[in-house]
Amino acid sequence: MALSETDMNTAMDGIENQEQIREECRQRLCAQDSIMEPNVADIIAAFIQYKGQPSSAVAWLSESYEGVAEMCNIASEWATSMNFDPQDIMQNSLKALLVQNFDAQQVDSEFMSSQSAPSWLNNMIEDSFWRQAIYELSEIHNKCSFLKFAIQKISDAGYQQEMAKVSTASTFLNVFNGVLYDFLKAMITKDDIDVDRLLPEFKRACLQNEHKYVYAQVLLSRLTEVSGGSSYQRIQYELERNAAKQFKSPFVDIFGTIINKAPQQLVDAKTAIMQGENPTPGDVIQIYKLYTQQRVPSLKFLRDAGFIDKLIQTAFLPSQSGVAVKPEIKERVIHLLAIAAAATEDSNGSLELSDVPPVTQSLKRLDTVLAKKSTGADLETAVGDLLMLLDHPMVALAVVHWLDSLLADTTYYETYFRTTDIPLPHLLLEEIASRHPMLQKRVFQVLKKNVEMNIKVLGPEIMMALRRTLLDRMIYLVQLGYAIPILEYIRDTGDKLDESLIIHSVQRVLEMADEPYSQEFVSVMVDIVDPISDNLDKSMDVKTVIWQFFNTVLKNSENFDQDTLEKIRLIQRKG
Structure with missing residues (x-):
């Protein structure tokens, strides 16, 4: 058919x-x-x-x-034999391909029409490596709806703090709120060392554009007005100082005036003083009048850290222009410093000044002592007077400024440094650091600046002896508890310092350190030791101290992360 x-x-x-x-x-x-x-x-x-x-x-x-696949396995074996992590290599290769071939339009078309998120997204969010990949993609494809959705999901999962670097994170107000909340909550419970380490990320998050800066400053301004909110003033100041550098426009000053409700006369006078080389008598008198009348501005405007530094330089340091400050102007500057240091403010805005006169007198006596020792000559005769005056933090801060200026003039070391003696300015800095923990950072900054000097007149051997002396002063700060910033500095500048100085510093620190060791301390010590480990046989007593430290850490391995432990084992295998 x-x-x-x-x-x-x-x-x-x-x-x-x-x-x-x-x-x-x-x-x-x-x-x-x-x-x-x-x-x-x-x-x-x-x-x-x-x-x-x-x-x-x-x-x-x-x-x-x-x-x-088999070639990948072979490459993985080779990487392992050379002490590389094959998983890291594979992940980084996959991420590079993803970044190279990512098509934002196609991704949005594929996934944003769905009623629910793809199941694999949650797995990526739980993995820190792939969260970083999402952040990187979102910076490149900042208009991709799917990546914005992923950023929101990451925030909802509680990773706000690590999102601070991501500019697209603040596209969502609640995400940016989460970032701010986590940072501020962490900062309020931390000491100065930890706050210094958190601030760069916080500033990066808030200074990505003017909108974020305004939002953050309004929030901080409100926080400073509540009970116990004075600790936020430093954060507010740091943010404003960096914003002025970054945005380079009158916007920051104008906004600061509005948000802080500062009198215009005070703002104008402060701005002129901060921008000028030497404060004019008119500006100083204007601020003095404002803070000695019946109703005064808030003390927070006077307690601006940068402004305090400027007033101290005016009162106690030689003028760079060679023009001496008039005595009546210096007297007013000293009185303003005493008010900033010792006055208290009640809820009505009135000042309690009973503690101000003793500080004023101490600052005046300090001026008398320092005026006679402007070149550092015969400093030994002034040590007794200085030690008697150092009890108040404002006086101690002024002495730190003066010592910084004295030591910055390299003729001091050329004239007075002896390899057998500890310089008197160094001993004074140690005394200040011991009496005033809040000034340890400032002391460290002075020591750091001196370590990085290169005084050709002294010659290589004398310069090494000077740096050794300065590092010993830093190690004294470690003994006082200011440890991690010092150790991080030694780690980060190790390639610029003679290896013998690094070995000496490691030995001193480990001999004074006691258990239990923190993860942070162990991690940074391992990073310092690693580059010098090949030469430890030249100093067996130091190697013994380091090996004892490593063995103690390995014995308590449950307290430390695996990366740190593996670095220790690798150093020991090499040794």
Whole structure:
């Protein structure tokens, strides 16, 4: 019986469908390393079912095999043998491919039309490496809706603090709120050392544009007005100082005036003093009048750290222009410093000044003592007077400024440094650091500046002795508890210091350190020791101290992360 036209068409369609399926199977079997695909058996079965030749399937599988997976395994073994982490290499390679080939438009089209997020997104969010990949992609493709959605999901999962660097994170107000909340909550419970380490990330988050800066400053301003909120003033000041450098416009000053509700006369006078080399008598008198009248501005405007530094430089340091400050102006500057240091403010804005006169007198006596020793000559005769005056933090801060200026003049070291003696300015800095923990950072800054000096007149051997003396002063700060910033400095400048100085510092620190060791301390010590480990055999007593430290850490391995422990084992294997 002849087939009808309909039956003929159906048969032809069936043949065409078979050919189409075989072609699809052929393409899949010819793809690179198709034999490694998890569904390759199903593809082969479909090809044979639709009249494909098994021999053809075998040929295509053989020809398409390049062994990429096996090559990855071999590369992984090589990496392991060279002490590289193969997982890190693989992940970084995948991330590089992802960044290179990411198509934001196609991704949005594929995933944003769905009613629910893809299941794999949650797995990526739980992994810190892939969160970083999402952050990197969001910086490049800042208009991608899917990446914005992923950023929101990361915030909801509680990772606000690590999102501070991501500019697209603040696209969502609640995400930026979370970032601010986490930082401020952490800062209020930390000491000065930890706050200094948190501030760079906080400033980076808030200074990505003017909108974020305004929002953060309004929030900080409100926080300073509540009970116990004075600790936020420092954060507010640091943010404003960096914003002035970054945005380079009158915007920061104008906004600061509005948000802080400062009298315009005070703002104008402060701005002129901060921007000028030497304060003019008119500006000093204007601020003095404002703070000695019946209703005074808030003390927070006077307690600006940068402004305090400027007033101290005016009162106690030689003028760079050579023009001496008039006595009546210096007296007013000293009185303003005493008010900033000792006055208290009640809820009505009135000042309690009973503690101000003793500080004023101490600052005046300090001025008398320092005026006679402007070159550092015969400093020994002034030490007794200085030690009696150092009890008040404002006086001690002024002495730190003066010593910084004295030591910055390299003629002091050229004239007075002896390798057998500790310089008197160094001993005074140690005394200040001991009496006033809040000034340890300022003392460290002075020591750091001196370590980095290069006084050619002294010669290499004398310079090394001077640096050794300065590092010993830093190690005294470690003994006082200011440890991590000092150790991080030694780690970060190790390539600029003579190796013998590093070894000496490591030995001193480890001999004074007691258990239990913190993860942070161990980690930074390992980083310091690693570059010098090849030469420890030249100083066996130091090597013994280091090995004892390492063995103690390994014995208490549950307290430390695996990366740090592996670095220790690697150093010991090399040694």
